[in-house]
Amino acid sequence: MDNLMQIAMQNVNYGSIMPSLVLCIFGMALLLINVFLPRGKTTPASWIALIGLVVTAVFAARGWGDPQFGFAGHVALDKFASFSNIIFLFSAGLTILMSDEYLQREGYPIGEYYPLILFATAGAMWMASGTDMMTIFLGLEVLSISLYILAGMFRGQLRSNEAGLKYFLLGAFSTGFLVYGIALIYGVSGTTNVADIGMYLKSHPAMLGNPMTIAGMLLISVGFLFKIGAAPFHMWAPDVYQGAPTPITAFMSAGPKAAALVAFVRILILGLDGLQGDWTSLLWVLAVLTMTVGNIIAINQTNIKRMLAYSSISHAGYALVGLVAANQIGVSGILFYMLAYTFMNLGAFAVLVLAGKKGEENLTLEGFAGFGFKRPFLGVAMSIFLISLMGIPTTAGFAGKFYIFAGAIKAGYIWLAVLGVLNSAVSLYYYLRVMVYMYFKEPAEDYGWVTLHAGAVISIIISVVGVFYLGLIPGKVMEMARMALFF
Amino acid sequence: MMPDWIITAILVAIKLGFVLALLLTGAAYLVLAERKLLGRMQLRYGPNRVGPFGLMQPLADAVKLLMKEDFIPAQGDKVLFFIAPGIAAVTALITFAVIPFGPPLRLFGREMPLVVCDLNIGLLYFLGLSSLAVYGIALGGWASNSKYALLGSIRALAQLISYELSMGLSIVPVVLMARSFSLTEIVNAQTHIPFALLNPPAFLVFLISVLAESKRTPFDIPEAENEIVAGFHTEYSGMRFGMFFVGEYINVIILSSMVTVLFLGGWHGPLLPGIVWFFGKVMLIAFLFIWTRGTLPRFRYDQLMHFGWKVLVPIALLNVVVTGAILLLLQG
Amino acid sequence: MLDSYLPIIVLIGIAVGFAICTTIFSRLIGQKKPTEVKLAPYECGMPPVGSARERMSMKFYIIAMLFIVFDIEAVFLYPWAVMFKKLGLFGFVEMGVFIAILLVGYIYVWKKGALEWE
Numbered sequence: 001m002d003n004l005m006q007i008a009m010q011n012v013n014y015g016s017i018m019p020s021l022v023l024c025i026f027g028m029a030l031l032l033i034n035v036f037l038p039r040g041k042t043t044p045a046s047w048i049a050l051i052g053l054v055v056t057a058v059f060a061a062r063g064w065g066d067p068q069f070g071f072a073g074h075v076a077l078d079k080f081a082s083f084s085n086i087i088f089l090f091s092a093g094l095t096i097l098m099s100d101e102y103l104q105r106e107g108y109p110i111g112e113y114y115p116l117i118l119f120a121t122a123g124a125m126w127m128a129s130g131t132d133m134m135t136i137f138l139g140l141e142v143l144s145i146s147l148y149i150l151a152g153m154f155r156g157q158l159r160s161n162e163a164g165l166k167y168f169l170l171g172a173f174s175t176g177f178l179v180y181g182i183a184l185i186y187g188v189s190g191t192t193n194v195a196d197i198g199m200y201l202k203s204h205p206a207m208l209g210n211p212m213t214i215a216g217m218l219l220i221s222v223g224f225l226f227k228i229g230a231a232p233f234h235m236w237a238p239d240v241y242q243g244a245p246t247p248i249t250a251f252m253s254a255g256p257k258a259a260a261l262v263a264f265v266r267i268l269i270l271g272l273d274g275l276q277g278d279w280t281s282l283l284w285v286l287a288v289l290t291m292t293v294g295n296i297i298a299i300n301q302t303n304i305k306r307m308l309a310y311s312s313i314s315h316a317g318y319a320l321v322g323l324v325a326a327n328q329i330g331v332s333g334i335l336f337y338m339l340a341y342t343f344m345n346l347g348a349f350a351v352l353v354l355a356g357k358k359g360e361e362n363l364t365l366e367g368f369a370g371f372g373f374k375r376p377f378l379g380v381a382m383s384i385f386l387i388s389l390m391g392i393p394t395t396a397g398f399a400g401k402f403y404i405f406a407g408a409i410k411a412g413y414i415w416l417a418v419l420g421v422l423n424s425a426v427s428l429y430y431y432l433r434v435m436v437y438m439y440f441k442e443p444a445e446d447y448g449w450v451t452l453h454a455g456a457v458i459s460i461i462i463s464v465v466g467v468f469y470l471g472l473i474p475g476k477v478m479e480m481a482r483m484a485l486f487f
Numbered sequence: 488m489m490p491d492w493i494i495t496a497i498l499v500a501i502k503l504g505f506v507l508a509l510l511l512t513g514a515a516y517l518v519l520a521e522r523k524l525l526g527r528m529q530l531r532y533g534p535n536r537v538g539p540f541g542l543m544q545p546l547a548d549a550v551k552l553l554m555k556e557d558f559i560p561a562q563g564d565k566v567l568f569f570i571a572p573g574i575a576a577v578t579a580l581i582t583f584a585v586i587p588f589g590p591p592l593r594l595f596g597r598e599m600p601l602v603v604c605d606l607n608i609g610l611l612y613f614l615g616l617s618s619l620a621v622y623g624i625a626l627g628g629w630a631s632n633s634k635y636a637l638l639g640s641i642r643a644l645a646q647l648i649s650y651e652l653s654m655g656l657s658i659v660p661v662v663l664m665a666r667s668f669s670l671t672e673i674v675n676a677q678t679h680i681p682f683a684l685l686n687p688p689a690f691l692v693f694l695i696s697v698l699a700e701s702k703r704t705p706f707d708i709p710e711a712e713n714e715i716v717a718g719f720h721t722e723y724s725g726m727r728f729g730m731f732f733v734g735e736y737i738n739v740i741i742l743s744s745m746v747t748v749l750f751l752g753g754w755h756g757p758l759l760p761g762i763v764w765f766f767g768k769v770m771l772i773a774f775l776f777i778w779t780r781g782t783l784p785r786f787r788y789d790q791l792m793h794f795g796w797k798v799l800v801p802i803a804l805l806n807v808v809v810t811g812a813i814l815l816l817l818q819g
Numbered sequence: 820m821l822d823s824y825l826p827i828i829v830l831i832g833i834a835v836g837f838a839i840c841t842t843i844f845s846r847l848i849g850q851k852k853p854t855e856v857k858l859a860p861y862e863c864g865m866p867p868v869g870s871a872r873e874r875m876s877m878k879f880y881i882i883a884m885l886f887i888v889f890d891i892e893a894v895f896l897y898p899w900a901v902m903f904k905k906l907g908l909f910g911f912v913e914m915g916v917f918i919a920i921l922l923v924g925y926i927y928v929w930k931k932g933a934l935e936w937e
Contacts, residue, residue: 035930573838580834633860655893662900726845789936
């Protein structure tokens with residue numbers, strides 16, 4: 001056997017990319033099926049996409065064993081990646097469940113919608129299992145490009161166009177920062193493999209103070225912080241979240257954000273742990289800034305979609321607290337928190353999908369007046385999700401925040417934890433205000449008939465179950481999150 | 488005895504001079520040949536006044552082009568207008584550098600390959616330059632500030648890049664069979680049997696794509712004269728027009744040579760010396776070009792694009808896979 | 820290695836020189852009587868109407884994008900073709916997967932009507 005072929009055969013390990021491979025196959029098949037379906041028929045596509053996600057989930061769950069390495073150390077399907085994959089699959093699945101009727105109602109039954117979600121999820125998986133900067137970058141691009149299109153999918157709506165274009169321009173720009181950072185780090189260490197970078201920096205401590213290393217670390221951070229939506233790189237988030245189709249907003253705030261976070265965690269803790277002093281002090285400031293900016297501006301919002309966008313920024317801030325702590329509890333807290341956030345945020349958005357009318361002009365605080373009594377089921381569900389977003393005990397949000405802040409305290413960042421708790425208190429105001437409108441205000445006008453579509457209702461039920469499961473018995477999932485850590 | 492490098496330099500200079508002279512006179516007389524042949528096909532005489540049988544006609548044309556007024560249209564982009572014909576001519580002139588036009592010659596006791604520069608990536612060099620040639624047309628049409636010119640250049644761009652695709656894909660089987668990018672080695676791989684017989688689909692796709700790449704009937708929609716005057720060079724006059732013109736005919740020679748090298752076995756052939764075989768084949772293909780122009784009507788634009796994208800590309804792609812599979816089976 | 824490119828560089832020099840010299844030469848000996856009408860863009864003898872730099876049909880942009888995608892595909896085929904014997908069955912299967920993925924895109928583009936001109 002020839003040498004070249006041997007090298008090629010040995011290093012390829014399809015087991016290491018099995019979940020994303022299955023997703024891509026389903027995505028491409030769906031793309032083909034779509035063009036043969038009659039125009040405007042997207043329901044079969046959504047079912048096929050869901051089947052694809054379930055099949056992928058089986059493969060993703062099988063990744064929960066011995067880590068699989070492949071492609072010459074570019075990809076690792078370890079427990080960390082598998083746990084993240086489950087987060088992505090949940091966010092994609094819930095999104096697809098709530099999408100079909102929404103697309104019909106808004107008048108954009110576009111078949112490419114579902115394959116793009118699958119491709120975005122596959123990109124997120126590459127980010128989570130990438131152990132090489134290039135794989136992570138590749139995943140980020142696949143994820144981002146799919147999202148650019150999804151955000152601007154409603155071609156006739158000005159806001160959707162704005163969202164797509166804004167996200168594309170700023171996203172491309174931030175990706176440039178990331179690549180430049182990778183290039184600088186490569187220039188220092190001579191490798192793009194994350195673990196090798198860490199090893200190199202450990203054996204050459206003199207390079208740690210090198211301006212090139214610091215600049216590379218900063219630029220990589222900028223790239224990821226943009227994708228996470230952390231202040232001061234959050235400017236795109238409100239407009240994009242408000243303009244994008246509602247299910248896509250829900251998806252963007254959960255899956256891709258988690259993907260950027262886990263890839264960021266892997267790079268910082270595995271590759272740049274020598275610079276921990278530098279990046280913790282940087283992220284300390286940014287975490288506080290992100291939480292505060294998100295919460296304070298959210299107070300002022302009357303549009304609920306936009307309010308949730310700002311709240312999403314503040315939640316990114318909470319997650320960054322776990323990264324500042326950079327210990328077992330903190331980082332497993334991030335994984336736990338992103339899973340919890342997926343359920344509560346996607347649930348809240350599913351309620352918005354059902355409550356909205358064509359054009360979604362009614363998704364304001366005024367439009368929600370009396371909502372709780374007119375639509376008891378949706379009102380209760382929305383309240384549960386808002387309570388969880390506040391972080392009240394018995395819900396997933398509380399457990400997540402508890403672990404993250406516990407991690408911060410354990411690592412000695414008492415003040416950070418205090419500021420985080422204070423911020424949660426601030427957030428009470430605007431979450432509670434929605435509930436006040438829902439239950440203590442008279443409806444301004446008649447709602448008209450709202451059908452409870454099966455898909456969105458199922459996603460709400462799944463989310464409610466998830467919120468309570470993670471809130472009441474968090475121990476098992478938290479234990480898994482801790483097992484998932486690679487350090 | 489002279490130092491080694493001087494001999495090399497002299498040989499290279501001789502080859503360069505030969506190639507340049509050959510290309511320029513070749514292009515000039517190809518024009519004459521085309522006019523004569525077209526004339527005969529249309530029951531006319533063609534040019535026959537300047538010199539015996541009109542043989543001095545190219546010279547008269549050159550003098551005429553040099554004496555013409557050379558102007559830049561108002562609001563045209565002066566710099567681009569100046570550069571565009573240059574790009575067209577230069578890319579055409581330098582492409583021939585990698586084409587081997589004869590078997591290695593023994594001269595001054597050393598082996599001299601009959602190619603200006605036997606690059607190991609000659610094929611990629613050819614593809615790269617044929618992509619670059621598109622710029623001359625694009626910039627020329629844009630810089631003219633004329634509607635016809637812009638229309639012509641945009642059409643030409645879409646056509647050229649579409650057929651470049653099928654051309655590129657139809658070369659892949661050749662590389663598969665010859666296992667080299669070097670044109671000399673590709674010719675040597677056809678010592679016994681030319682690739683045109685081994686892989687007729689690739690040959691046909693390549694021939695048609697080449698016809699389209701040269702922007703000649705039936706693919707001359709970019710300069711369809713009864714529709715958009717002269718396409719991208721509507722506003723050009725004098726020697727700048729001349730350069731587009733010369734570039735186009737040099738391109739015909741080069742593309743014919745590429746067909747010869749890639750599919751017709753280059754200089755290989757019985758009895759006659761290699762160089763005769765090579766130029767004989769090139770002339771045959773060039774004659775084919777002129778013949779199609781005299782015979783076939785022009786495609787409509789939609790037919791043109793359909794043919795490129797929906798017929799040639801799938802055939803070429805399929806051919807790549809089939810050729811690969813057969814080669815794999817033969818290897819065992 | 821690099822000196823094998825030397826003849827090409829010389830040839831490029833000669834070609835560029837040829838282009839520049841003929842242009843300048845024709846400018847020197849050619850006549851020069853520009854008038855406003857002569858310099859106007861040719862529109863079959865009528866005075867020019869409007870700007871020439873109009874917006875072009877979307878079709879051409881789509882063709883350009885498709886070209887990028889499929890031309891890169893063709894470029895990826897070349898290294899495989901040249902190493903075909905060494906890569907053997909493994910390379911062939913991998914390339915088949917690659918071509919299949921692009922075929923998916925091709926069929927999609929076709930069915931979506933991006934290759935239609937009316």
